[in-house]
Amino acid sequence: MSNLPKHLLAGYHKFITGYYITESDHYRSLAREGQTPETMIIACCDSRTAPETVFSAGPGELFVLRNVGNLIPPYEPDEHFHSTSAALEFAVKALKVKNIVVMAHGRCGGIRAALAQSGAPLAPGDFIGKWMSLIAPAAQTVASSSLMTAGERQTALERISVRYSIANLRTFPDIAKLEGKGQIALHGAWFDISTGELWAMNKDTGDFERPEAP
Structure with missing residues (x-):
């Protein structure tokens, strides 16, 4: 049974x-x-933000990588295990995707943990704390701002995390080379669970804007 x-x-x-x-x-x-997907989506593990649902995608259309906080670490070729980098390598070198989209979302628990700098680890290993330290400098700056509400700080860091991850994507030599040749495009997005709104990052300014319907 x-x-x-x-x-x-x-x-x-x-x-x-x-x-x-x-x-x-x-x-x-x-x-x-x-499979021959043209687009890779890097999204959070959060059960409320499945990219296939948000983008109405069928089987074989998207190559999806999900981790806590939709973060990309910098390029570090060493003896350690790198699941996110391995997925990127496969998407870029084997599948030859044409687009990589980093999609953050509202009310992200990983981002909340990064902002709560005095919070106790969930477990002795503190894997979440170590992972979210990838955006520690930004988290410290945002958390220290008394001019924003808690909700505004949360949204700000969620969107900043997208820019951080895209910057780290460009530390991967193959991705930087392909982007320079116009053979791959890097995109940022932010999804609001509450309203269903999708915001796209302007590639020139870094601002998040509501995209027009195609």
Whole structure:
């Protein structure tokens, strides 16, 4: 007897008797020919912000990497394990994606942890604290501002984290080279869970703006 939670089995049954039936030919094609997504999305692990849902994407359309706070570490080729960098390497070198989108979101728990600098670690390893230290300089600056409310500080750092991650993407030699040749484009976005609004980062100014419908 399966040990999978019942709600997962119920969800799978709904998938296999509904959506899969209408998309079975597409799934067989993907299985036979492999994946060729043009866009990689780097998003947060937060269960409320699935990129496939936000962008109404079907199977094979997006290559998605999710981690706490949608962060990209700088390029560090060493003997340690680098899951985020490994995903980037595969997307850029094997899949040859044309776009990389860093998508942050409102009410991010990782960002909240970065702002609460005096907060106790969740566990002795403090993996979240160490990971979010990637944006520690910005977090310290934003947290010290008495001119913003707590909500404004949260949103500010969420959006700043996107700019940090895009800057770190450019430390990867292959990405920097491809961007310089116009063969890959880096994008930033911020999704508001409460309203469903998507804000896109202006590549020239760094400001976040509401994009027009295509």
